[in-house]
Amino acid sequence: MKHTIEQHYPFAQVEAKWQERWAKEGAYRWDWNSNRKKLYCLVMFAYPSGDKLHIGHWYNYGPTDTWARFQRTRGYQVFEPIGFDAFGLPAENFAVRHGIHPAESTRRNIDFMRGQLRTIGAMYDWDYEVDTSSPDYYKWTQWMFLLLFKRGLAYQKEGLVNWCPSCQTVLANEQVTTENNCERCGSAVGRRNMRQWYFRIAAYADRLLEGLERIEWPAKTAIMQRHWIGRSEGTEIHFPVEGSSEVIKVFTTRADTLFGVTYLVIAPESPFVASLTAPGYEAKVREYVESSLQLSEVDRADADRPKTGIFIGSYAIHPLNKERLPIWIADYVIGSYGTGAVMAVPAHDTRDFAFAREHKLPIAKVINPPDIPIDDEEMEEAYNEYGIMAHSGEFSGIASQDGMVAVGRRLAEIGRGGPTTTYHLRDWTISRQRYWGAPIPIIHCPKCGTVAVPLAELPVRLPEAAEFAPKGKSPLASVESFVNVNCPECGGRAERDPDTMDTFVCSSWYFMRYPDARLDDAPFDINHLKYMLPIDQYVGGPEHAVGHLLYARFFMKVAHDAGYVEPDEPFARLKHQGIILSYGGRMSKTKGNVVNPEPFLEKYGSDVFRCYLMFSGDYEQGGDWSDEGIAGIERFLSRVWRLVNAITAAESSDNQEVSRELERTLHSTIRAVTNDTAAFHFNTALSRMMELTNAVYLHVGPELKDMSRSPLMGHVAEILTGILAPYAPHLCEELWERLGHADSIFDQPWPQFDAAKAVAEMVTVVVQVNGKLRDKFEAPVGLPGGELEKGALACVKIRTLVEGRAIRKIIVVPDKLVNIVVS
RNA sequence: GCGAGAAUGGCGGAACUGGCAGACGCGCCAGACUUAGGAUCUGGUGCCCGACAAAAAAGGGCGUGGGGGUUCGACUCCCCCUUCUCGCACCA
Numbered sequence A: 001m002k003h004t005i006e007q008h009y010p011f012a013q014v015e016a017k018w019q020e021r022w023a024k025e026g027a028y029r030w031d032w033n034s035n036r037k038k039l040y041c042l043v044m045f046a047y048p049s050g051d052k053l054h055i056g057h058w059y060n061y062g063p064t065d066t067w068a069r070f071q072r073t074r075g076y077q078v079f080e081p082i083g084f085d086a087f088g089l090p091a092e093n094f095a096v097r098h099g100i101h102p103a104e105s106t107r108r109n110i111d112f113m114r115g116q117l118r119t120i121g122a123m124y125d126w127d128y129e130v131d132t133s134s135p136d137y138y139k140w141t142q143w144m145f146l147l148l149f150k151r152g153l154a155y156q157k158e159g160l161v162n163w164c165p166s167c168q169t170v171l172a173n174e175q176v177t178t179e180n181n182c183e184r185c186g187s188a189v190g191r192r193n194m195r196q197w198y199f200r201i202a203a204y205a206d207r208l209l210e211g212l213e214r215i216e217w218p219a220k221t222a223i224m225q226r227h228w229i230g231r232s233e234g235t236e237i238h239f240p241v242e243g244s245s246e247v248i249k250v251f252t253t254r255a256d257t258l259f260g261v262t263y264l265v266i267a268p269e270s271p272f273v274a275s276l277t278a279p280g281y282e283a284k285v286r287e288y289v290e291s292s293l294q295l296s297e298v299d300r301a302d303a304d305r306p307k308t309g310i311f312i313g314s315y316a317i318h319p320l321n322k323e324r325l326p327i328w329i330a331d332y333v334i335g336s337y338g339t340g341a342v343m344a345v346p347a348h349d350t351r352d353f354a355f356a357r358e359h360k361l362p363i364a365k366v367i368n369p370p371d372i373p374i375d376d377e378e379m380e381e382a383y384n385e386y387g388i389m390a391h392s393g394e395f396s397g398i399a400s401q402d403g404m405v406a407v408g409r410r411l412a413e414i415g416r417g418g419p420t421t422t423y424h425l426r427d428w429t430i431s432r433q434r435y436w437g438a439p440i441p442i443i444h445c446p447k448c449g450t451v452a453v454p455l456a457e458l459p460v461r462l463p464e465a466a467e468f469a470p471k472g473k474s475p476l477a478s479v480e481s482f483v484n485v486n487c488p489e490c491g492g493r494a495e496r497d498p499d500t501m502d503t504f505v506c507s508s509w510y511f512m513r514y515p516d517a518r519l520d521d522a523p524f525d526i527n528h529l530k531y532m533l534p535i536d537q538y539v540g541g542p543e544h545a546v547g548h549l550l551y552a553r554f555f556m557k558v559a560h561d562a563g564y565v566e567p568d569e570p571f572a573r574l575k576h577q578g579i580i581l582s583y584g585g586r587m588s589k590t591k592g593n594v595v596n597p598e599p600f601l602e603k604y605g606s607d608v609f610r611c612y613l614m615f616s617g618d619y620e621q622g623g624d625w626s627d628e629g630i631a632g633i634e635r636f637l638s639r640v641w642r643l644v645n646a647i648t649a650a651e652s653s654d655n656q657e658v659s660r661e662l663e664r665t666l667h668s669t670i671r672a673v674t675n676d677t678a679a680f681h682f683n684t685a686l687s688r689m690m691e692l693t694n695a696v697y698l699h700v701g702p703e704l705k706d707m708s709r710s711p712l713m714g715h716v717a718e719i720l721t722g723i724l725a726p727y728a729p730h731l732c733e734e735l736w737e738r739l740g741h742a743d744s745i746f747d748q749p750w751p752q753f754d755a756a757k758a759v760a761e762m763v764t765v766v767v768q769v770n771g772k773l774r775d776k777f778e779a780p781v782g783l784p785g786g787e788l789e790k791g792a793l794a795c796v797k798i799r800t801l802v803e804g805r806a807i808r809k810i811i812v813v814p815d816k817l818v819n820i821v822v823s
Numbered sequence B: 001g002c003g004a005g006a007a008u009g010g011c012g013g014a015a016c017u018g019g020c021a022g023a024c025g026c027g028c029c030a031g032a033c034u035u036a037g038g039a040u041c042u043g044g045u046g047c048c049c050g051a052c053a054a055a056a057a058a059g060g061g062c063g064u065g066g067g068g069g070u071u072c073g074a075c076u077c078c079c080c081c082u083u084c085u086c087g088c089a090c091c092a
Helices: A011-025 A055-073 A089-098 A102-120 A135-150 A201-214 A219-229 A255-260 A272-276 A282-293 A350-359 A400-413 A510-516 A526-532 A548-561 A598-604 A606-615 A630-649 A660-678 A682-700 A711-724 A729-738 A785-794 A796-802
Strands: A037-043 A076-079 A154-164 A169-171 A190-199 A232-240 A247-252 A263-266 A310-317 A324-329 A341-344 A417-422 A442-445 A449-452 A484-486 A493-496 A537-540 A574-576 A579-582 A622-624 A762-769 A772-780 A807-813 A817-822
Touching: A011 A102, A011 A606, A011 A729, A037 A055, A037 A510, A037 A526, A055 A076, A055 A102, A055 A537, A055 A579, A055 A606, A055 A660, A089 A102, A102 A606, A135 A154, A135 A449, A135 A548, A201 A219, A201 A548, A219 A548, A232 A255, A232 A400, A247 A255, A247 A263, A247 A341, A247 A417, A255 A400, A263 A272, A263 A350, A272 A310, A282 A310, A282 A324, A341 A350, A400 A417, A510 A526, A598 A606, A598 A630, A606 A630, A606 A682, A606 A729, A630 A682, A630 A711, A630 A729, A660 A682, A660 A711, A682 A711, A711 A729, A762 A785, A762 A796, A772 A785, A772 A796, A785 A796, A785 A807, A785 A817, A796 A817
Parallel strands: A037 A076, A037 A537, A263 A324, A537 A574, A579 A622, A762 A817
Antiparallel strands: A154 A169, A154 A190, A232 A247, A232 A310, A232 A417, A263 A341, A310 A324, A442 A449, A442 A493, A484 A493, A762 A772, A807 A817
């Protein structure tokens, strides 16, 4: 059968044809009975908030599919699922603004995105799609919640939340502007104490740290997680309060400065504030506490702010020298870190120094820089370094590092503290006073307390009729049919918890659901997970380094402890695609700089667009979006298209001619493309394929006339189609068919290279004189050093340069270079 | 402030463990084929100097943000500095 050879790759017909055929034949359907080795390749699923997929999503999904297709041809059965992270604030806000029910707008968005995802031409098996907002899914999110609850990892406590007094609602941190205003109405946002649900992720801090040693992740991501977990070894020190049975506990990493304490500071939100404020100080203290709690977390965290604070009228006693220390409150102390109280050592801590200056508090030097005698001069700034302890009683003269240990030991002896470890990582607040999320499956009973909804009653459905516009409390709280319920334990009147879960809960376990996305009597099949996990390759943006990627690891460890999964790390290998910027900034609807893929798809098609994304730079680097150069990729793919079609159409011949040079290029290209594709170096792989294509054109003549389909040309066509296939799947599938094959190219093994054929017989040897390039000559590969030296000295140019000068040394790098050092 | 990374032609970007800097592509220049070309194909293209009126060549010099260093040899390794990006940010 003869085809007319189109000048350009006719993407519209070809891509539609293959997408349809792949779907019809179930080409990428997962097979549990396959005897091929599994490979679980996962991309971070999409968030249907009212936006369509933009170029950033394509950059995640297209190249990852290329990698996955490559692995398929290398013999793996690839599991490559996709789904939708459909609950969440943006979808709800969109609904509030447009008066559409979030279920409806989410459904529409998902439908649209599904169509977009199909055009990528990825190997998604839609039988395994998940939608976290569907009851079939969130039923099991609730099941996971109860798993944590039953294992003592979910609990309620009072916590500070952002509160907009005008909208009468709780706001997430990202809804509060940097000026501490409500994103929607602009009024000043305050803080409020509310009872919230927490997951005990902090209890897993050490295991989360340890696990990082066992996974192949980008170093910077592991570093970010380590930093976020923030393990800090130090000493807890107990300061009894004068005239009270209370004891203030502080955490310090500098126990060696204990004798330099001149006052204590507790956080404004500390429970001690109420009990320790002395008579006569109440009004001022209350005023200070209120004003500091109005500050946003961002403002409060600003280290450049003047250090405000107030004395509360009572004193603590130094555990070792029994000195009286005034107790202050100040908002530079964070209630949720350490013990929420610090011992202030102004001489040796920058913050305490600034505070002491501000409030005229004494400064006592107790650490000497090594080899400098202590003096009484006034300090200009705190001395934060280690040194030698001074004015420290029995510890004077000891070096800081040893002193910390000694002081810790002494405190432990007298029962006033001792060595301890704290973490920056805090428990995870998961309750949201919002509508569009998975309801928390808990019933509050006046008699039985906090009761789990029985598993048989899951899911706790989100009532559709709810008024979801915020008005002061959780929208679900005003749906009586939802709230009022009988207690599962005593049968008496009780109330459902009206909060929904943070969407990060939904996405913390979705990779466990994918293999059993349609299972309706369990969240997953343990045997399936045993086979599937861990995920062999996870690909997604670096912005999730300390959010999703940490939560998912936590869930995996909980599932592991409960015996559901074998490994305790979900993502064995992780890659971040770079971020595509637009006009120097991240794409966002508010900035109006979102670049949509549609115009490029219409003009060039899916394969060209995918290849262009991969060609334009290092995959992990990202960069500014530009469409300059997409025409070059179109030219390349069309050149391949014409070439392979010309070979297909040519008369068959048994001409046995073999071009050694072409063969060499062919095999070294296979090698390079194999290595580069495996390593996500798509840009260099594509450039090697361009070089091969250029070489073939030179070999057969640019007009592609008078060609014959010799064994060599047939081979070239099949290899080129094979190695390009993961990059341009539609194009290559079509070419493969035209080459006369009935099966899919993705069922063919990846082309093998012959290392012997990949090496050249001759190499160019560079000749340098004193390190400067002066001449070159051709030599057979493997020529011994002595011969290379002779060859170099025989060069005419070199002879004239070396003449009359003493040769001091000759350096020979085999097959590469000769450097003659002369005086 | 702390941590991580980056800086290479007009542009996007290559360069394995130190060994021909600028692969590949875009753009640009010239040419071929064409009624035509925003199609296709071929060649050229880092910068400067280069007895000349101009152009070109032989040849030479300079070049990977800046300054030092190690080395026969540095985009690559070490020290200092500048700028940019990202993350964290009063963590006691």
